[in-house]
Amino acid sequence: MLDIHPEVTPPLDPVFVPAALWTRAYRELVARDASARDVELTLVRGDGGASTHRARVLAAGHPQAGLTLRHVERMVKFLLWQRGGCRVLIAGADELVAPLARIYGPQGERAFDHAFMGEKIYRQPFNVARMGKSPAPSAPASETAPGIGGHLEGCRIGFDLGGSDRKVAALIDGRVVYSEEIPWNPYFEKNPSYHIDGVQDLLVRAASHLPRVDAIGGSAAGVYVNNEVRVASLFRTVPPELFEQKIRRMFPDLRERWGGVPFEVANDGEVTALAGSMFMKDHTVLGISMGTSQAGGYVTPEGGITPWLNELAFVPVDYRPGAPRDEWSGDAGCGVQYFSQQAVARLARAAGFGFPEAMPPPGQLAAVQDAMKKDDPRARAIYETIGAYLGYSLGHYADFYELRNVLILGRVTSGEGGRLIIDRARAVLQAEFPELAARLALRTPGEQEKRHGQAIAAASLPAIPKPA
Numbered sequence: 001m002l003d004i005h006p007e008v009t010p011p012l013d014p015v016f017v018p019a020a021l022w023t024r025a026y027r028e029l030v031a032r033d034a035s036a037r038d039v040e041l042t043l044v045r046g047d048g049g050a051s052t053h054r055a056r057v058l059a060a061g062h063p064q065a066g067l068t069l070r071h072v073e074r075m076v077k078f079l080l081w082q083r084g085g086c087r088v089l090i091a092g093a094d095e096l097v098a099p100l101a102r103i104y105g106p107q108g109e110r111a112f113d114h115a116f117m118g119e120k121i122y123r124q125p126f127n128v129a130r131m132g133k134s135p136a137p138s139a140p141a142s143e144t145a146p147g148i149g150g151h152l153e154g155c156r157i158g159f160d161l162g163g164s165d166r167k168v169a170a171l172i173d174g175r176v177v178y179s180e181e182i183p184w185n186p187y188f189e190k191n192p193s194y195h196i197d198g199v200q201d202l203l204v205r206a207a208s209h210l211p212r213v214d215a216i217g218g219s220a221a222g223v224y225v226n227n228e229v230r231v232a233s234l235f236r237t238v239p240p241e242l243f244e245q246k247i248r249r250m251f252p253d254l255r256e257r258w259g260g261v262p263f264e265v266a267n268d269g270e271v272t273a274l275a276g277s278m279f280m281k282d283h284t285v286l287g288i289s290m291g292t293s294q295a296g297g298y299v300t301p302e303g304g305i306t307p308w309l310n311e312l313a314f315v316p317v318d319y320r321p322g323a324p325r326d327e328w329s330g331d332a333g334c335g336v337q338y339f340s341q342q343a344v345a346r347l348a349r350a351a352g353f354g355f356p357e358a359m360p361p362p363g364q365l366a367a368v369q370d371a372m373k374k375d376d377p378r379a380r381a382i383y384e385t386i387g388a389y390l391g392y393s394l395g396h397y398a399d400f401y402e403l404r405n406v407l408i409l410g411r412v413t414s415g416e417g418g419r420l421i422i423d424r425a426r427a428v429l430q431a432e433f434p435e436l437a438a439r440l441a442l443r444t445p446g447e448q449e450k451r452h453g454q455a456i457a458a459a460s461l462p463a464i465p466k467p468a
Contacts, residue, residue, distance in 0.1 A: 046122025158459025214274030391428025
């Protein structure tokens with residue numbers, strides 16, 4: 001076992017084991033092991049992209065070598081939901097291939113990830129294998145895809161599809177000439193026409209305010225590969241057959257309807273991070289949204305968004321045995337249970353709030369926020385706990401992302417509670433990760449970003465080809 005003692009203990013969760021501290025303790029073992037070796041994990045995506053992550057691990061014969069499987073399995077989990085991949089290729093630690101293939105097999109502990117990363121997202125079989133004579137992974141420049149986003153020239157339409165409203169804006173050379181927010185209720189609509197017609201209606205409304213349409217960009221929750229809808233909660237009640245026939249290629253079909261203009265759709269977390277980058281006029285931004293779930297997005301040092309998934313809700317941040325489980329994936333210690341309305345509901349019980357069993361998480365969050373306005377110490381403890389989670393998790397995220405700016409938003413971070421979250425996160429960073437704290441800015445969106453930021457950033461996604 002590793003000896004881990006956090007400097008800052010979450011008030012309502014004293015047995016929390018931060019992934020960053022567990023990893024630090026493991027690396028200290030590795031540093032003392034003269035026979036330690038390198039391991040490479042290459043993730044190959046169904047879109048042809050690939051990326052490699054390298055780490056040092058204990059020798060296979062080390063007395064504590066059993067920790068290595070835990071270390072690498074959690075690393076694979078992080079990388080899958082950060083970067084995406086339907087194949088995981090391992091080099092440098094052959095003894096890990098078989099157990100990881102079992103864990104991430106169709107009957108293993110990560111069967112959810114197996115199905116999700118395979119047929120559901122990349123429409124290919126998922127597997128874990130030893131690195132052989134496979135094609136070399138893509139160069140880092142092709143991974144970061146710096147051309148996606150930040151284009152404001154011309155006449156553009158940007159839209160954002162949410163669970164309760166759909167937003168649209170028309171821009172001319174980056175200036176908003178029209179914007180509108182229209183209520184809708186997509187979660188319970190089984191008819192694909194409701195969704196397709198809803199987006200088409202937005203485009204028609206915006207186009208009426210432009211002399212022409214040069215490009216269209218969109219933002220929505222879910223996973224999109226080459227503008228195809230692979231997984232999205234907005235369309236969750238559409239029957240599978242109709243989803244395949246009508247929804248999967250709805251955006252390429254809409255592009256054809258609009259004369260084949262440049263048309264890009266991206267996950268809303270990515271677009272939120274891009275909006276923050278554009279408004280702050282700085283790059284290298286990790287966006288973290290704490291709402292119904294935890295959403296993420298990343299803007300590279302070059303200023304573009306990536307083809308990665310950045311689904312931080314599924315990324316492990318707590319390595320303790322018996323950590324809270326995600327009800328969807330079945331995995332323990334993942335972000336959704338620490339940075340969402342579900343986290344508030346879980347911690348509210350520990351804080352002593354006596355909510356009715358039938359009260360949904362949004363209602364519990366509202367009650368905690370009301371209590372915070374009255375300076376209720378129980379509410380304060382909830383937000384301070386989430387802030388400690390965040391500080392330690394940023395220390396872990398920094399192993400996988402280049403970080404300079406973190407944009408923190410979402411309903412959980414509203415009001416005084418949000419300030420407490422950020423203050424406690426900063427305290428953790430200063431105590432445990434002083435070098436990271438010195439270069440990292442934690443910020444929240446301003447009012448202008450909230451009003452127009454998402455639509456402007458979505459509109460900026462497609463590049464307009466230069467005339468020949």
